Amino acid sequence: MVGSASPGGQPPGAPREHRLAPGEIRELARKLDVRPSKRLGQNFVTDAGTVRRIVSLADLQPDDVVLEVGPGFGSLTLGLLPAARQVTAIEVDPSLAAALPVTVAAHAPSLSRKLTVLTADALRVGAGELPGEPPTALVANLPYNVAVPVVLHLLAELPTLRRGLVMVQAEVADRMCAAPGSRVYGTPSVKLAWYAAARPAGPVPRSVFWPVPNVDSRLVAFTRRDPPDTTASREEVFAVVDAAFRQRRKTLRAALSGWAGSAPEAERLLRAARIDPGARGESLGVAEFARLAAARRSASPAAPRTI
Secondary structure, three states: OOOOOEOOOEOOOOOOOOOOOHHHHHHHHHHHOOOOOOOOOOOEEOOHHHHHHHHHHHOOOOOOEEEEEOOOOOHHHHHHHHHOOEEEEEEOOHHHHHHHHHHHHHHOHHHHHHEEEEEOOOOOOOHHHOOOOOOOEEEEEOOHHHHHHHHHHHHHHOOOOOEEEEEEEHHHHHHHHOOOOOOOOOHHHHHHHHHEEEEEEEEEOHHHEEOOOOOOEEEEEEEEOOOOOOOOOHHHHHHHHHHHHHOOOOOHHHHOHHHHOOHHHHHHHHHHOOOOOOOOHHHOOHHHHHHHHHHHHHHOOOOOOOO
């Protein structure tokens, strides 16, 4: 209803919103001599409404420990802090990492104790390197050039990560959420499905970013689930997935000939896994890839298994 919100767009009685105005973000960039890097996939969210939407869709609980990757100037960080017990932010840019606690202390001093910042590359960080409590949720505007590898790495490295909401390039979001048989179904779809169920969570307009990107963006939500029941390791399953999509237009009998050692052996393993050798990789779900990897393992019982 018009007039029901307080100044700034907040409903009466709502907690005070801590946010950065677009002008403050540009001023911070000037002071830090930070020029958004296309190489690092840096496009910063400047719209408070988008931050509120992301925090709402993340459905955080008061006891959640949030992992944020690429916090940049802190727009999303300031939105996450009131909703979570703790926020651990991983920032690869040392100047941005050093400035983030200062920004939070200036805009939300009562919440600054809830923030921990780690200067690191999220693609290489290990569970033992994260300060504070193990994270339970990933909420991030991910650098678009490494979005899928970051999500897969963190899910593999952090078993406590139960769910997440990430902003990625629209085409990447489609691949992350695609089901078998889809035109865009591929390696990212299958590998993410090993860890979690992913679903689209809505588009994000280009106008909410600085600088404005030349690609569309979307939100992807995921919830962790158990991997398929299989005797094969994750590495063995991912190896057959990679082989199947390396030549995705070919039948599995042909595409997997190198992985199996020959086309006839690929056909034998496919039939042992109850998979049509004439099918293509895009028709298989993660459970079928796991079954295929297990068929090869059973054919080589002496092969070492990596957990």
